[in-house]
Amino acid sequence: MAARRTVRPQARNTRTSLTDPAIISRIRAVLALGGVPWDQLDDGVQQVRVKLLEATPLGQVRNEEAWLMVVAARVAADWHRTQKRDTALRQRLANRWSRWPPKHPQEDRMLALAVADALETLPAGQRQVLTLRFYADLTVRDIAGLLDIPEGTVKSRLHTAVGAMRAYLSAQDVI
Numbered sequence: 001m002a003a004r005r006t007v008r009p010q011a012r013n014t015r016t017s018l019t020d021p022a023i024i025s026r027i028r029a030v031l032a033l034g035g036v037p038w039d040q041l042d043d044g045v046q047q048v049r050v051k052l053l054e055a056t057p058l059g060q061v062r063n064e065e066a067w068l069m070v071v072a073a074r075v076a077a078d079w080h081r082t083q084k085r086d087t088a089l090r091q092r093l094a095n096r097w098s099r100w101p102p103k104h105p106q107e108d109r110m111l112a113l114a115v116a117d118a119l120e121t122l123p124a125g126q127r128q129v130l131t132l133r134f135y136a137d138l139t140v141r142d143i144a145g146l147l148d149i150p151e152g153t154v155k156s157r158l159h160t161a162v163g164a165m166r167a168y169l170s171a172q173d174v175i
Helices: 014-019 021-033 038-055 064-098 105-121 124-134 140-147 151-171
Strands: none
Touching: 014 021, 014 038, 021 038, 021 064, 038 064, 105 124, 105 151, 124 140, 124 151, 140 151
């Protein structure tokens, strides 16, 4: 009696799967179903390719096609998060510029000068965090990472700086 040999499917070469038109078509379908616009599908496919090349050494993924589809779904979700964040930023900028030109330019100039004077009175650390938060529109987490300080320190400096600014501007009778 002959011994049975189990035949294992050959692991697909990563480079082959990245150029296989059938797999690329499936990736595009997952991205399209995920809501990525047609004109950005090729960019999504490229992101999936990069993630595959960066994240997985050859042969560690059992079912590479399934893995690619999961990554494509995640790329589509990331696209939605990015769109939501960009839309909110555009809306904030539009709100700021909708008030331009200012109704009371003289008052705005006086406020701008008073804010500049108040900023000069702050210690360097507080001035730095305040500027990054309100002028560069960075989050507390981003500021902490950029300055390599704890988030609590950023929050504390912001709180103290805003209080000092408020007191200075009130004393100058600007606000």
